[in-house]
Amino acid sequence: MRETPVALPEVSGIITPDQVLQTARSIAAIQEPDGGVPWPDGHVDAWNHVECLMALTVAGLRDEARRGYAWLVRHQRPDGSWPVKMVGGEPAEAAGESNHAAYLAVGVWHDLLVTGDEVFARAMWPAVVRALDFVIGLQTSRGEILWQRDADEIPAAYALLTGCSSIYQGLRCGVLLAERLGDPQPDWELAADALGHVIAAHPEAFADKSRFSMDWYYPVLGGAVRGPEAARRIDREWDTFVVPGLGARCVSDQPWVTGAESCELVLALDAAGLRERALGVFADMQHLRHEDGSYWTGWQFVNERHFPHERSGYTAAAVILAADALSGATPGSGVFRDAGDHLVRVTDDCGCERARA
Template sequence: MTASPAERTSPVGERGREAVRYPHVPGVLASVQIHATGAAIARMQEQSGALPWFPGGQTDPWDHIESAMALSATGFHAEAEAAYEWSWRTQREDGSWPIKTVVGTVADRGIDSNFCAYIAVGVWHHFLITGDGAFLERMWPTVWSAINLVCKFQRADGAFRWGADHVTHDMFDEALVTGNASIHQALDCAVRIADEIGRPEPDWETALADLAEAFRSRPEVFEPPSDHSMDWYYPVLGGAIRGRRGEEMIAERWDEFVVDGLGIRCVDHRPWVTGAETSELALALEALGDTEAAIGLIASIQHLRDPDGSYWTGLVYDDGKRWPVEKSCWTSAAVVLAADAISRATPGNGIFRDVRSP
């Protein structure tokens, strides 16, 4: 379905004198359809502000933020801010969040460094869209505590350990490719926040530079890439690898993961395509300048779209069954963020494309 110019303005009104533009995907999804996806995410939000995987399911601090970002991009600013308030309220004294919470009850008290870092991406994204400096100041202590904790996970070689025991704070030494690539983006956003409010953090800048150098010059310090597609495209998505090297990285494993007309595999040897990973790959391609391929990927997963605007997590294509049988909040969110990057609709559309790598 092609989005006409009239469809590209919000169905919910205007900001000041200028019509508010909402994300769309030319020839695939109109802005009203993306707005419906935002509404589907808002309906999954708990009264506490938490954004679980699906109603009654678990909430983790990374996917919670991704879903909040989609709310910001689709005009649900109050709901997005309720999500950030949840993050503010549930942050622990050490700056971390539990890995898993289920309807308000902590189910896994562990610490994941990447999960904790992502708050900076969401807070910067919401500020870019709303221009709300008071929100940025209000969330600064939360971001500051989280990023200072995360920096303790950095090894001498520049890579970040993936997690720790919450009670003892003993760290697990493995440095994972996907988590580190996401931390790379989070550190850039954290530095931008600090600069915006006039409180620069040189230690964060150093941590970002050391991590960027590890990706460029010492890839062996990370755990070997797994059979999951995220380890393939995340260095590009997180901004650690771009340009010609990023293009080569994507081309190298394209045939392993991409299933024409259906999306991309989550795991390279399984007949299972997933909407979130496909959307994230689209974001990576858009950041490399290949918008046409990004549009094609989003078009390929429309078989996962539900009439209510939400998206099913994935499809086992050799038997035609959706699995798991759930419409996940974060899958819908990834589609929205990809649509925003492709259409360059909101002021936050470059949150992935514009990552700086020292």
């Protein structure tokens, strides 16, 4: 394991640089020989895999991150997607999810911000183009993006708010990457505008998953909802999902806080300018830290047991990305905050009063 000297994140009184590096090493320790970073059950999906690579990049574990990106190139299908689940390098579920494909653009843009390595970004560019073209191929005339194309290449019948919010960030990162590399992609920008408006103004466009905390904070995290409306959105469900001293629930109807959702909420709060709340949630979730630097996936606070009884790479990755955002340690620390630095142009295809105006 070759480590590139970097300024590691530090959040005073919460997490030290040495602890961040230890957490990154816990991710590297579960990376498979072919470069995949699996869930505790052994499967790899492209979204969580990219998140882990971003965390490795923050911590200076560049060789491991690059092996992970090589895994993505190797397993990308001709249509630009990845199988929902890969086990041992083979597809275990063949459908391709739109939000999985879109997240590659976030990872490659983040890598370029942190490392400045344009040669690597150019090498990844064809894969990014295929991935985002797959994504916009699932966009409806109103603007939402259907959540998957199944094994028979049939599009799903509905869209998911959390997935579309992440896709919005992916499209914005893709546009920025395209501009940097001198290969503009206006179709992506138009797709992002339509999608951002639907996320902000058309809840009816999405399947009802409101019991999940991700549907609460992801429109802010992905960048489609910012400013006063972001603060109002956070306030509306704060007491539903945030458990003082423990972190954020995964779902509203279970006494279960999870580390990944807690740290994603931290990133959303930071992006919305709610720094003190972000610091508070980040401090609260540290009870999930294991002595080896990894993090338990969650805590069932009625039974007082870790649930599920596992430590996950994606949770550790979310901790590192949250620490970087709060500390500003790397040039990529604003990758979530900056996702909202764009005025969404309203299209006229959704039929609402705002669009007609």
